[in-house]
Amino acid sequence: MTDILDQLRRATGAAHVLTDGDLSAWEQDWRKRVRGKALAVVRPGSTAEVAAVVRACAAAGVPIVPQGGNTGLVVGGVPDASGTQVVLSLRRMAAIRGIDRENLTMTVDAGCVLQAVQEAAAREQLLFPLSLAAEGSCTIGGNLATNAGGTQVLRYGNARELCLGLEVVTAQGEVWDGLTGLRKDNTGYDLRQLFIGSEGTLGVITAATLKLYPMPAATLTAWAAVPDMAAAVRLLQLAQARLGSGLTGFEVMGQFALSLVGRHMPQLRVPFLHDSPYGVLLENSDHESEAHARGQFEALLEAALEAGCATDAVVAENLAQAHQLWHVRESIPLAQAQEGLNVKHDISVPISRIPAFCAETDALLDREIPGVRLVNFGHLGDGNLHYNVQAPEGGDPSAFLREHEERVNTMVYDQVHKFGGSISAEHGIGELKAAKLPHYKSEVALSLMRSVKHALDPQGILNPGRVLDR
Ligand code: FAD
Numbered sequence: 001m002t003d004i005l006d007q008l009r010r011a012t013g014a015a016h017v018l019t020d021g022d023l024s025a026w027e028q029d030w031r032k033r034v035r036g037k038a039l040a041v042v043r044p045g046s047t048a049e050v051a052a053v054v055r056a057c058a059a060a061g062v063p064i065v066p067q068g069g070n071t072g073l074v075v076g077g078v079p080d081a082s083g084t085q086v087v088l089s090l091r092r093m094a095a096i097r098g099i100d101r102e103n104l105t106m107t108v109d110a111g112c113v114l115q116a117v118q119e120a121a122a123r124e125q126l127l128f129p130l131s132l133a134a135e136g137s138c139t140i141g142g143n144l145a146t147n148a149g150g151t152q153v154l155r156y157g158n159a160r161e162l163c164l165g166l167e168v169v170t171a172q173g174e175v176w177d178g179l180t181g182l183r184k185d186n187t188g189y190d191l192r193q194l195f196i197g198s199e200g201t202l203g204v205i206t207a208a209t210l211k212l213y214p215m216p217a218a219t220l221t222a223w224a225a226v227p228d229m230a231a232a233v234r235l236l237q238l239a240q241a242r243l244g245s246g247l248t249g250f251e252v253m254g255q256f257a258l259s260l261v262g263r264h265m266p267q268l269r270v271p272f273l274h275d276s277p278y279g280v281l282l283e284n285s286d287h288e289s290e291a292h293a294r295g296q297f298e299a300l301l302e303a304a305l306e307a308g309c310a311t312d313a314v315v316a317e318n319l320a321q322a323h324q325l326w327h328v329r330e331s332i333p334l335a336q337a338q339e340g341l342n343v344k345h346d347i348s349v350p351i352s353r354i355p356a357f358c359a360e361t362d363a364l365l366d367r368e369i370p371g372v373r374l375v376n377f378g379h380l381g382d383g384n385l386h387y388n389v390q391a392p393e394g395g396d397p398s399a400f401l402r403e404h405e406e407r408v409n410t411m412v413y414d415q416v417h418k419f420g421g422s423i424s425a426e427h428g429i430g431e432l433k434a435a436k437l438p439h440y441k442s443e444v445a446l447s448l449m450r451s452v453k454h455a456l457d458p459q460g461i462l463n464p465g466r467v468l469d470r
Pocket residue numbers: 030065066067068069070071072073075076077090110131132133134137138139140141142143144145146147148149150151199200201203204205206333426427430463466
């Protein structure tokens with residue numbers, strides 16, 4: 001082992017190979033449910049150094065766990081407990097390599113924090129639309145490796161749709177320079193799409209060329225109280241018809257999820273909390289003017305009230321109010337964590353089937369575990385719900401998890417499958433869901449995935465046990 005450590009030190013400089021002291025920032029997952037043990041944490045500063053690290057590990061047969069901001073939610077970016085895996089942290093590689101204003105593209109190192117990318121685009125009056133609550137810590141490499149979604153997907157797509165080119169270090173330590181800014185390029189297999197969403201199992205992303213958009217003239221936020229999930233779906237249809245591509249956000253939040261924000265963050269004001277089973281947050285981005293956006297929004301909400309798909313609604317008066325409304329939505333994950341551990345699901349179902357899915361699955365869970373509480377919220381505009389299951393009021397969350405986690409997962413995922421959905425909408429598979437995947441994916445799909453893995457990483461050194469079970 002000293003041999004490989006020496007080689008890693010030669011590749012990156014000894015200061016960037018960490019083996020002692022508190023390594024929990026790299027070894028523990030964001031939800032603090034898993035604590036691994038790394039052989040070393042290696043922090044290369046360039047693509048050439050990443051390639052040298054991978055070559056050294058490949059020669060020694062040492063497994064590599066690529067890591068960005070370590071905000072992933074499916075245990076994909078931390079080492080296992082064996083003490084034999086190298087964590088390859090990309091965080092030192094954080095340069096904006098260049099912005100091409102005319103081509104509307106930006107090329108960045110993989111370790112760039114998402115918020116820094118958004119800010120660099122904004123300085124040019126341009127928009128990089130990927131947006132999620134972890135944006136102050138997660139990296140572009142991690143976003144692409146997990147094909148992250150977030151709050152703007154219904155207008156701009158997932159991370160996959162926002163990436164035109166990639167630079168990747170292969171499992172053999174070669175550098176593939178695919179950093180193109182082309183919007184059209186049909187020259188054979190699209191390698192970039194293989195690496196996006198592969199969760200560090202096929203290659204190490206070292207840089208990306210990203211799509212930018214003109215900054216809207218105005219972005220307004222509204223909140224609507226809705227009587228049930230079917231009404232929320234009708235409101236979505238109405239908003240899409242009226243606002244078209246101006247509709248850039250459509251988030252649904254169940255009353256219990258919102259009440260947890262009220263309980264644990266009393267300083268935040270939750271609109272219409274006690275008046276309706278669901279709240280909906282809408283965002284309208286307009287390229288004309290704020291007055292135009294406001295007029296459109298008010299007309300939409302009036303129509304929604306008339307049609308009975310909203311019982312009350314308000315448009316934020318100014319940016320501060322809009323931030324407050326988004327803050328309520330983004331505080332749900334923290335509020336539920338403060339209430340205690342719960343069984344988390346990041347699922348998608350065709351939007352048309354979400355009301356029936358919720359009605360049936362809510363009833364099933366309540367029948368099987370009386371008093372169980374559902375923290376249901378998410379990106380309804382993309383058919384993506386975070387359908388989380390919390391212990392009955394007063395129950396011990398850890399005991400609840402020990403006793404019910406497996407059964408709850410099976411009930412929810414079987415329901416998702418029955419309704420034609422996916423057991424991972426945006427967080428990925430990681431280690432957490434690797435054993436579940438074979439139950440819900442066809443043998444043909446799994447066999448193709450194994451062939452791709454074997455072709456690109458025949459030694460199996462890149463993030464073993466993640467996505468595909470060992
Ligand atoms: P990490 O956690 O470090 O890694 C994630 C995976 O990517 C691991 O498998 C890792 O091996 C791999 N990886 C990382 N970097 C590279 C690289 N350079 N090359 C190859 N593989 C790599 N996700 C959403 O999609 N939508 C949301 O709305 C959302 N909200 C979130 C809110 C909170 C509060 C938190 C904590 C997380 C949220 N997430 C969300 C999870 C999301 O997946 C991550 O935030 C983000 O995409 C991961 O980026 P990261 O840099 O932290 O990656």
